[in-house]
Amino acid sequence: MSLTDRTKPTDVCLNTDLYELTMAQGFWESGLADAQGCFNAFFRENPFEGGYAVCCGVGQVAELVENFVFDDEDISYLSELEAPGGGPMFKPGFLEYLRDHHLDLTIHAVSEGEVVFPREPMVRVEGPVIDCQLVETALLNLVNFQTLVATKCARVVRAAEGHPVSDFGLRRAQGPDGGLAVARASYVAGASSTSNVLAGKIYGIPVFGTHAHSWVMAFGSELESFRAFAASSPKNCTLLVDTYDVHQGIKNAIVVAREMERAGERLAAIRIDSGDLARLSKEARLAFDEAGLPYIKIAVSNDLDEYTIQSLFAQGAPIDSFGVGTKLATCDPQPSLGGVYKLSAIRRDADGPWTPVIKLSEQAYKRTLPGIQRVLRYHDALGRPTGDLIVDDTVAHEGVAHRMVDILDPYRTYDLAGEPSGLLEKIVEGGRRTAPPEGIEAARQRCADALMRLDPAVTRFLNPQVYPVGLERGLAELLRNLAEEEGARSGRPTVA
Amino acid sequence: MSLTDRTKPTDVCLNTDLYELTMAQGFWESGLADAQGCFNAFFRENPFEGGYAVCCGVGQVAELVENFVFDDEDISYLSELEAPGGGPMFKPGFLEYLRDHHLDLTIHAVSEGEVVFPREPMVRVEGPVIDCQLVETALLNLVNFQTLVATKCARVVRAAEGHPVSDFGLRRAQGPDGGLAVARASYVAGASSTSNVLAGKIYGIPVFGTHAHSWVMAFGSELESFRAFAASSPKNCTLLVDTYDVHQGIKNAIVVAREMERAGERLAAIRIDSGDLARLSKEARLAFDEAGLPYIKIAVSNDLDEYTIQSLFAQGAPIDSFGVGTKLATCDPQPSLGGVYKLSAIRRDADGPWTPVIKLSEQAYKRTLPGIQRVLRYHDALGRPTGDLIVDDTVAHEGVAHRMVDILDPYRTYDLAGEPSGLLEKIVEGGRRTAPPEGIEAARQRCADALMRLDPAVTRFLNPQVYPVGLERGLAELLRNLAEEEGARSGRPTVA
Numbered sequence: 001m002s003l004t005d006r007t008k009p010t011d012v013c014l015n016t017d018l019y020e021l022t023m024a025q026g027f028w029e030s031g032l033a034d035a036q037g038c039f040n041a042f043f044r045e046n047p048f049e050g051g052y053a054v055c056c057g058v059g060q061v062a063e064l065v066e067n068f069v070f071d072d073e074d075i076s077y078l079s080e081l082e083a084p085g086g087g088p089m090f091k092p093g094f095l096e097y098l099r100d101h102h103l104d105l106t107i108h109a110v111s112e113g114e115v116v117f118p119r120e121p122m123v124r125v126e127g128p129v130i131d132c133q134l135v136e137t138a139l140l141n142l143v144n145f146q147t148l149v150a151t152k153c154a155r156v157v158r159a160a161e162g163h164p165v166s167d168f169g170l171r172r173a174q175g176p177d178g179g180l181a182v183a184r185a186s187y188v189a190g191a192s193s194t195s196n197v198l199a200g201k202i203y204g205i206p207v208f209g210t211h212a213h214s215w216v217m218a219f220g221s222e223l224e225s226f227r228a229f230a231a232s233s234p235k236n237c238t239l240l241v242d243t244y245d246v247h248q249g250i251k252n253a254i255v256v257a258r259e260m261e262r263a264g265e266r267l268a269a270i271r272i273d274s275g276d277l278a279r280l281s282k283e284a285r286l287a288f289d290e291a292g293l294p295y296i297k298i299a300v301s302n303d304l305d306e307y308t309i310q311s312l313f314a315q316g317a318p319i320d321s322f323g324v325g326t327k328l329a330t331c332d333p334q335p336s337l338g339g340v341y342k343l344s345a346i347r348r349d350a351d352g353p354w355t356p357v358i359k360l361s362e363q364a365y366k367r368t369l370p371g372i373q374r375v376l377r378y379h380d381a382l383g384r385p386t387g388d389l390i391v392d393d394t395v396a397h398e399g400v401a402h403r404m405v406d407i408l409d410p411y412r413t414y415d416l417a418g419e420p421s422g423l424l425e426k427i428v429e430g431g432r433r434t435a436p437p438e439g440i441e442a443a444r445q446r447c448a449d450a451l452m453r454l455d456p457a458v459t460r461f462l463n464p465q466v467y468p469v470g471l472e473r474g475l476a477e478l479l480r481n482l483a484e485e486e487g488a489r490s491g492r493p494t495v496a
Numbered sequence: 497m498s499l500t501d502r503t504k505p506t507d508v509c510l511n512t513d514l515y516e517l518t519m520a521q522g523f524w525e526s527g528l529a530d531a532q533g534c535f536n537a538f539f540r541e542n543p544f545e546g547g548y549a550v551c552c553g554v555g556q557v558a559e560l561v562e563n564f565v566f567d568d569e570d571i572s573y574l575s576e577l578e579a580p581g582g583g584p585m586f587k588p589g590f591l592e593y594l595r596d597h598h599l600d601l602t603i604h605a606v607s608e609g610e611v612v613f614p615r616e617p618m619v620r621v622e623g624p625v626i627d628c629q630l631v632e633t634a635l636l637n638l639v640n641f642q643t644l645v646a647t648k649c650a651r652v653v654r655a656a657e658g659h660p661v662s663d664f665g666l667r668r669a670q671g672p673d674g675g676l677a678v679a680r681a682s683y684v685a686g687a688s689s690t691s692n693v694l695a696g697k698i699y700g701i702p703v704f705g706t707h708a709h710s711w712v713m714a715f716g717s718e719l720e721s722f723r724a725f726a727a728s729s730p731k732n733c734t735l736l737v738d739t740y741d742v743h744q745g746i747k748n749a750i751v752v753a754r755e756m757e758r759a760g761e762r763l764a765a766i767r768i769d770s771g772d773l774a775r776l777s778k779e780a781r782l783a784f785d786e787a788g789l790p791y792i793k794i795a796v797s798n799d800l801d802e803y804t805i806q807s808l809f810a811q812g813a814p815i816d817s818f819g820v821g822t823k824l825a826t827c828d829p830q831p832s833l834g835g836v837y838k839l840s841a842i843r844r845d846a847d848g849p850w851t852p853v854i855k856l857s858e859q860a861y862k863r864t865l866p867g868i869q870r871v872l873r874y875h876d877a878l879g880r881p882t883g884d885l886i887v888d889d890t891v892a893h894e895g896v897a898h899r900m901v902d903i904l905d906p907y908r909t910y911d912l913a914g915e916p917s918g919l920l921e922k923i924v925e926g927g928r929r930t931a932p933p934e935g936i937e938a939a940r941q942r943c944a945d946a947l948m949r950l951d952p953a954v955t956r957f958l959n960p961q962v963y964p965v966g967l968e969r970g971l972a973e974l975l976r977n978l979a980e981e982e983g984a985r986s987g988r989p990t991v992a
Contacts, residue, residue: 244985
């Protein structure tokens with residue numbers, strides 16, 4: 001997508017699924033224009049068969065809400081849409097309602113960089129049900145992918161064991177936004193830098209790069225090309241050695257490194273982008289050490305992910321840094337978080353009480369949780385999280401609870417100890433942000449802290465332990481009653 | 497990513513990997529500022545284990561090139577960047593060179609919607625090697641993903657056997673651009689509509705939507721919610737029946753359909769979004785037919801892709817339309833095309849001849865093709881494509897050739913018959929587009945024609961036949977000679 005296709009901020013409000021607008025019109029017509037809703041954005045399973053996810057993208061939700069305004073051009077487009085059965089899709093009165101409509105929402109969210117778990121609310125949106133719907137798609141579009149890619153990057157960074165990881169994924173991302181999202185979320189999750197210059201400019205992320213094979217091919221020989229690169233970028237010189245043959249590339253790098261030394265400079269590194277990275281990196285390390293050039297670092301790239309990096313270290317590969325592109329930017333092998341946004345409570349009369357609601361399904365995993373939910377995270381004496389309790393403020397509850405019911409298995413309960421802290425923070429009130437935007441560095445630090453405190457049994461890749469998430473007993477009771485009631489009312493499935 | 501992060505068209509030129517700029521500086525310093533390069537964008541394997549890809553995204557390349565200008569803010573950002581070894585990353589003289597630099601490129605490309613095959617150039621970029629590098633990342637960022645998602649959608653549309661497919665993927669895409677790219681490429685590849693309103697506005701794609709589970713949950717009962725939706729959107733009424741129980745949902749839909757009939761309206765369809773879609777769609781069809789409501793259509797959604805759709809029809813599911821979201825927008829299970837952009841010829845002296853170049857690798861599949869390449873597509877008497885011949889204009893060749901060497905297997909040759917047509921069209925000359933932008937409908941029609949003419953053995957999902965792509969014999973000879981020369985010069989691998 002070319003950036004020049006759209007250059008006005010108000011395009012944010014058409015970045016939505018049509019049904020959000022159709023439903024908004026329906027609520028407006030059905031006497032529910034003032035009804036209040038409470039929606040939660042959450043995911044149902046940890047991505048990558050892992051034990052956790054890293055919350056990301058919510059830092060941009062407040063800006064989305066504040067800029068959500070339909071202008072004349074938007075209204076004009078909507079007024080031209082025809083319903084499949086004929087006639088205009090939207091009524092003039094509704095479009096007048098939309099014009100200059102502002103979102104009167106209050107939003108609580110998990111802070112960026114914090115770890116999150118399946119089925120607990122990452123973002124809780126309250127306000128007129130119309131406004132809740134209008135923001136749904138754009139909110140999910142922000143939070144789903146960034147949370148997914150932050151989680152992927154956290155795994156890659158963990159596998160790299162302290163060695164720098166650079167995001168190289170822009171060319172495989174879904175357009176410029178995709179590239180920006182990858183760079184931003186990866187930096188939050190611990191990447192050291194990005195190749196994406198625009199992300200550097202917008203977010204202040206350190207930018208990094210080497211050179212391409214084309215650089216080498218453009219010169220008469222590899223050696224000539226290395227000399228030219230060293231002359232042009234002596235303070236930023238990583239030489240790509242696999243254009244023709246890695247062994248010859250290493251020899252040429254040694255020649256240039258010695259020439260650089262004579263000029264008072266140092267070759268920073270080589271990069272290997274193909275072949276057997278374990279074997280080639282060992283051969284390169286040996287060659288540089290034998291040549292008295294132990295400071296030359298070895299960077300690698302080539303379809304890397306957490307598993308290939310782990311395998312390289314298991315083979316003793318002396319690699320100093322990683323450029324990770326395709327599999328980071330596309331979150332291979334799970335390119336979607338599957339995050340959803342579900343109504344959990346409704347207040348049809350603005351002065352009345354909240355009514356908690358659920359969605360049932362033939363598929364149990366699609367059942368939702370009711371209520372106005374908060375999450376309490378319990379910690380042990382060392383500050384390590386031990387379990388998350390979901391509390392519903394529409395039912396009587398114990399506050400700081402001592403026992404919770406497992407979120408997936410109601411026959412399993414946990415005892416809770418220690419002092420909990422609330423996981424959701426208010427980020428928007430009455431449609432306005434409650435605080436200035438947090439810098440990306442704060443989110444990055446929070447992520448590093450959260451991952452450090454998390455039990456390694458939860459962060460490991462293979463068969464991670466399930467982090468306990470459960471329902472406060474009042475909420476578990478409510479869920480059971482609602483499932484029973486709705487089942488009875490709407491036709492309980494019969495066993496044929 | 498919020499759209500409001502960047503609202504100026506010139507951000508296009510920082511939407512790049514840092515190394516493009518570092519290399520540009522290097523060429524500028526190394527006396528190669530005027531050297532001419534020829535680069536090809538291509539992919540190495542058909543995605544999804546299929547037999548073809550659908551070219552997409554190239555329709556936006558001309559706009560990218562025309563808008564590629566560094567402004568003061570961009571230059572200011574670049575001037576502040578520090579090299580890892582200290583000092584500024586870019587020299588003031590180079591940044592002055594970049595300021596108001598325009599890309600002096602000539603670009604040939606396969607037209608959008610046309611089918612393409614591995615290793616043949618989709619986009620051929622010629623001009624100053626600096627300009628070729630500067631545009632690389634943004635070009636790949638446009639073409640890689642759109643080609644991938646167009647290919648995915650073509651497969652989904654094929655599985656749907658003429659029934660409408662609507663793109664529902666926005667919430668799972670990589671930000672707004674990702675959603676726009678999915679909608680645009682899917683429409684080119686045969687989708688009937690999108691849920692993405694912004695894509696409807698920008699590209700004129702028909703927009704489509706139903707309602708969400710939240711609509712049902714916001715009312716006191718499902719029946720009440722269906723009545724309200726029918727009242728609000730009688731000409732666009734598809735009822736989602738799986739919020740609580742599909743059987744009850746179908747009964748409620750029948751009640752509302754009869755009420756609509758009395759009001760002179762018709763219920764268009766129901767949507768089922770969970771459970772056993774084959775069984776439930778049959779039950780719904782039977783119920784509607786028995787109720788004398790045979791016109792009510794059945795739409796389904798829920799993690800669909802080409803394989804689930806094929807399976808549904810194999811089970812005789814009476815489904816009328818498909819909403820395809822997550823697996824379309826993320827191109828699951830292959831979220832990257834792996835498209836690359838490689839130098840194939842260089843002219844160090846603007847008046848001299850082109851020198852064809854190749855990149856070698858330990859991995860044979862990473863070897864590139866040399867020369868100034870064109871593609872001739874041969875057709876049989878019925879206009880069906882029979883094979884693609886890659887011709888290099890830097891070597892003597894037979895023009896319309898009678899034999900070609902297989903691109904992967906040099907021991908295999910094909911005889912060619914019939915009249916070929918050139919696959920690449922000039923889209924940019926001297927940095928300006930050569931023609932007004934083509935409408936998206938033309939690309940859509942081209943795609944439909946191309947897929948209709950392609951041998952079904954090539955388009956089938958399971959073990960598709962390999963479409964013949966080969967090298968004109970002069971090019972095959974050149975490749976062999978260059979591989980031999982470079983191997984000898986740069987240290988042929990020895991068998992240890």
